[in-house]
Amino acid sequence: MSEQRPAHRRSGGERVNRPSRPGRAERRGTTSGMVRDKAIDPVRATARDVLRAVRERDAYANLLLPKLLRERRITGRDAALATELTYGTARAQGVLDAIIAAAAGRAVADIDGPVLDVLRLGAYQLLRTRIGSHAAVSTSVDLIRSEAGQGPAGFCNAVLRKISQRDEDLWIDELAPSMADDLIGNMAFRYAHPRWIAQVFFDALGGSAGQLQAALAADDARPPVHLVARPGLISAEELAAISGGDEGRWSPYCVYLPGGDPGDLEPIREGLAGVQDEGSQLVARAVEVAPIDGDDGGRWLDLCAGPGGKAALLGALADIDGARLDAVEVSEHRAELIRKVTGDFPVTVYVADGRDSGLEPGYDRILLDAPCSGLGSLRRRPEARWRRTPADVTELVVLQRELLTAALRLVRPGGVVIYSTCSPHPAETTEVVAAVCAQTGAEQLDARALVSVDGREVPGLGDGPHVQLWPHLHGTDAMFLAALRRG
Numbered sequence: 091m092s093e094q095r096p097a098h099r100r101s102g103g104e105r106v107n108r109p110s111r112p113g114r115a116e117r118r119g120t121t122s123g124m125v126r127d128k129a130i131d132p133v134r135a136t137a138r139d140v141l142r143a144v145r146e147r148d149a150y151a152n153l154l155l156p157k158l159l160r161e162r163r164i165t166g167r168d169a170a171l172a173t174e175l176t177y178g179t180a181r182a183q184g185v186l187d188a189i190i191a192a193a194a195g196r197a198v199a200d201i202d203g204p205v206l207d208v209l210r211l212g213a214y215q216l217l218r219t220r221i222g223s224h225a226a227v228s229t230s231v232d233l234i235r236s237e238a239g240q241g242p243a244g245f246c247n248a249v250l251r252k253i254s255q256r257d258e259d260l261w262i263d264e265l266a267p268s269m270a271d272d273l274i275g276n277m278a279f280r281y282a283h284p285r286w287i288a289q290v291f292f293d294a295l296g297g298s299a300g301q302l303q304a305a306l307a308a309d310d311a312r313p314p315v316h317l318v319a320r321p322g323l324i325s326a327e328e329l330a331a332i333s334g335g336d337e338g339r340w341s342p343y344c345v346y347l348p349g350g351d352p353g354d355l356e357p358i359r360e361g362l363a364g365v366q367d368e369g370s371q372l373v374a375r376a377v378e379v380a381p382i383d384g385d386d387g388g389r390w391l392d393l394c395a396g397p398g399g400k401a402a403l404l405g406a407l408a409d410i411d412g413a414r415l416d417a418v419e420v421s422e423h424r425a426e427l428i429r430k431v432t433g434d435f436p437v438t439v440y441v442a443d444g445r446d447s448g449l450e451p452g453y454d455r456i457l458l459d460a461p462c463s464g465l466g467s468l469r470r471r472p473e474a475r476w477r478r479t480p481a482d483v484t485e486l487v488v489l490q491r492e493l494l495t496a497a498l499r500l501v502r503p504g505g506v507v508i509y510s511t512c513s514p515h516p517a518e519t520t521e522v523v524a525a526v527c528a529q530t531g532a533e534q535l536d537a538r539a540l541v542s543v544d545g546r547e548v549p550g551l552g553d554g555p556h557v558q559l560w561p562h563l564h565g566t567d568a569m570f571l572a573a574l575r576r577g
């Protein structure tokens with residue numbers, strides 16, 4: 091039997107209730123097959139398991155963690171801690187690896203994967219949380235010992251003790267490229283981003299070092315949860331009152347959730363509301379409010395609709411306006427998610443390639459929320475920044491251009507196409523739009539007008555005509571949108 095340890099206090103002073111019993115696998119030493127007598131912390135074991143799945147089989151931390159928490163009945167403060175440790179470690183991986191390599195005196199590629207996962211988790215606690223050194227080191231050593239035995243546990247102990255001798259700033263000062271030689275590289279390291287992504291942000295921000303620093307810092311922090319109140323079903327005011335949140339600054343449907351699991355809220359469970367970044371809400375709303383020539387015949391299209399967040403908001407707006415939305419998605423699985431989330435709204439889902447959908451042209455309004463690198467929502471996808479490569483972008487740009495060209499074939503003359511990405515990368519945004527406009531003769535409308543609500547202008551949008559939102563300026567994901575009209 092495993093020994094039950096009493097509830098104890100973490101360094102931050104908060105009381106932490108130990109979950110009732112660790113799972114069987116956690117009580118068993120997997121290398122020796124022996125049952126060991128020392129219990130390991132289920133919260134950290136869960137974080138470790140997610141980090142391992144991310145490393146070994148490209149799992150998505152934000153999909154796997156909630157599932158494991160449910161299965162292991164980890165709730166409340168323990169769930170919050172597991173989330174902080176898992177996502178925080180995944181986000182900071184690059185900088186943690188550099189520090190681990192320096193402390194271990196060897197490249198992380200030469201450290202066994204399962205040991206490296208725990209070292210990352212331990213280093214994160216030491217450098218980026220208020221958890222005391224003793225707890226951070228001993229829980230990590232326990233995790234390794236329970237699986238791999240005494241030798242690797244001793245190595246982990248030595249490396250983490252060495253890391254604990256300095257704080258993060260001192261490590262960064264030692265290991266980051268110097269500001270004088272490589273300002274972007276220094277900031278990228280400091281705020282845990284690959285250098286190429288920091289360079290993309292720098293370019294998209296017009297070469298401002300101050301803006302870059304703010305953008306990277308915002309991306310390196312825990313993201314807020316935004317809810318969408320689906321119009322016609324519930325108002326943002328009602329949703330704010332029920333959830334205890336505040337109404338959003340920009341979107342008339344947005345509520346900022348102060349904490350807790352959105353899945354516990356009745357309006358979410360009943361489909362009256364959903365979880366959706368405020369920037370995405372503005373994009374969906376822009377499709378409805380964009381000016382078109384002539385009457386709106388009520389034929390609307392979402393050409394890349396899965397998993398359906400924007401289609402649900404557009405479907406709700408279509409219902410109010412007496413329009414119908416066709417939603418196209420290439421993946422059957424994602425098409426099913428659209429069907430679920432659009433429920434009773436006037437939405438028809440098609441599984442098809444948007445480049446050759448077979449749909450009848452003549453749409454009044456089209457949303458092309460193109461598949462993209464996702465560099466604008468890195469704070470919500472903890473491991474994504476370390477997975478993406480510049481080559482991904484090159485491939486995506488070709489698809490984005492083809493899809494936008496197809497959207498312009500499907501819209502009627504005088505109708506509007508909203509092109510959006512959850513990326514600020516100029517190659518995926520302004521360059522795609524410029525190339526397709528030049529090729530097709532489409533003209534750009536001033537999209538800035540489409541995101542101002544009741545005369546409240548969104549600041550920091552520059553000269554237009556496109557809109558680029560940023561976490562550090564607007565509190566949203568870095569959504570891009572452009573409005574194109576076919577001549």
Ligand SMILES: C[S@@+](CC[C@H](N)C(=O)[O-])C[C@H]1O[C@@H](n2cnc3c(N)ncnc32)[C@H](O)[C@@H]1O
Pocket residue numbers: 370393394395396397398399400401418419420421424442443444445459460461462
């Ligand atoms: C950025 S996501 C759209 C997100 C969606 N608008 C939402 O708010 O939930 C892009 C979607 O396009 C789909 N997709 C990729 N290539 C496609 C293609 N050739 N035709 C149609 N859909 C495609 C992807 O499967 C993905 O679901």
